[in-house]
Amino acid sequence: MGITMKQNESKILIFGGTGYIGSHMVKASIKLGHPTYVFTRPDSDKKDLIREFQSMGAIIIKGRVEEHDKLVEALREVDIVISALAYPQVLDQLKILEAIKIAGNIKRFLPSDFGVEEDRVSALPPFEAFLDKKRRIRRAIEEAKIPYTFISANCYGSYFINYLLNPSHPNKQEITVYGSGEAKAVLNYEQDIGMYTIKVATDPRMHNRIVIFRPSENAVSQLELISLWEKKTGKIFKKTHISEEEIVTLSQTLPDPQNIPVSILHSVFVKGATADFEIGGDDVEASSLYPDLKFSTVDEMLDVFLKNPPKPASAAFE
Numbered sequence: 025m026g027i028t029m030k031q032n033e034s035k036i037l038i039f040g041g042t043g044y045i046g047s048h049m050v051k052a053s054i055k056l057g058h059p060t061y062v063f064t065r066p067d068s069d070k071k072d073l074i075r076e077f078q079s080m081g082a083i084i085i086k087g088r089v090e091e092h093d094k095l096v097e098a099l100r101e102v103d104i105v106i107s108a109l110a111y112p113q114v115l116d117q118l119k120i121l122e123a124i125k126i127a128g129n130i131k132r133f134l135p136s137d138f139g140v141e142e143d144r145v146s147a148l149p150p151f152e153a154f155l156d157k158k159r160r161i162r163r164a165i166e167e168a169k170i171p172y173t174f175i176s177a178n179c180y181g182s183y184f185i186n187y188l189l190n191p192s193h194p195n196k197q198e199i200t201v202y203g204s205g206e207a208k209a210v211l212n213y214e215q216d217i218g219m220y221t222i223k224v225a226t227d228p229r230m231h232n233r234i235v236i237f238r239p240s241e242n243a244v245s246q247l248e249l250i251s252l253w254e255k256k257t258g259k260i261f262k263k264t265h266i267s268e269e270e271i272v273t274l275s276q277t278l279p280d281p282q283n284i285p286v287s288i289l290h291s292v293f294v295k296g297a298t299a300d301f302e303i304g305g306d307d308v309e310a311s312s313l314y315p316d317l318k319f320s321t322v323d324e325m326l327d328v329f330l331k332n333p334p335k336p337a338s339a340a341f342e
């Protein structure tokens with residue numbers, strides 16, 4: 025009872041809350057009854073979403089991470105800070121960290137990780153450089169002794185189903201397979217990532233932990249994913265493989281930052297980086313933490329695509 029009361033009272037400030045994944049966190053936070061604050065730029069182009077958040081009860085704070093005093097003032101209003109800023113803004117989080125140190129009241133900071141577990145994976149150089157920036161933020165948070173939870177959410181499910189299967193192009197007969205197509209990748213539904221992020225952010229057990237979203241049944245190979253989709257749609261697709269060698273060459277020849285997405289495909293879908301290591305030590309796997317909550321299965325995500333396909337999205341790399 026005591027713990028539940030405290031969790032519900034936590035005030036949560038979300039940076040990047042208007043974004044692809046951040047918007048699910050804002051909605052989950054409101055749904056779970058937390059006073060929810062969204063930090064957004066004055067010239068953000070997400071006006072409709074901001075109005076929607078306001079109508080749901082969110083408090084909107086307009087500003088930029090460069091505005092140190094405004095940041096400190098906003099932070100003093102809340103308990104928990106989540107950053108879902110995009111990759112090009114990863115190092116800007118050092119400004120949030122500086123303000124958190126000054127504010128002195130923040131009980132938990134979750135930086136913008138939400139991908140492969142960066143402290144457990146090694147990748148091709150362009151993806152390594154990407155991960156290094158995120159690692160730098162983790163180390164700075166640890167060094168500052170700010171309480172944290174680091175989340176590895178693995179693949180955003182709809183994002184990668186769109187990318188791999190092209191369901192929004194129903195006439196497309198061909199599917200590209202990276203490598204043999206047999207490596208397993210973990211796909212999690214964006215709504216679930218939002219909900220689990222808020223749950224772990226407010227969970228006293230997850231203080232200073234790395235939390236990995238890896239429900240065992242959500243680890244699927246590309247070939248399994250295609251076969252599930254073929255069964256659901258009644259279609260047979262032509263599979264075109266791109267070899268590992270070709271992908272490595274692309275990672276070496278494409279200009280920066282176009283060399284990042286191919287290097288991510290290599291890690292996740294050729295090497296199996298989201299599924300191939302044991303979760304041990306202090307690290308936590310999230311799927312059995314909350315008896316009242318479960319991750320949607322890949323099958324359920326594909327059903328969503330059959331009925332009401334989520335729009336394709338493309339992450340920012342510059």
Ligand code: NDP
Nearest residue numbers: 040042043044045064065068110136138139178179180339
């Ligand atoms: P978005 O690209 O959706 O951006 C999030 C928000 O950042 C925007 O809504 C905007 O908020 C703010 N923003 C955008 N540009 C700028 C800028 N130039 N300066 C300051 N703020 C800016 O983020 P994503 O949801 O794609 O990415 C969030 C995290 O998820 C990242 O860490 C990314 O690496 C990761 N990711 C993981 C994936 C996976 O499969 N695991 C897939 C894709 C991303 P506003 O307009 O309100 O200011």
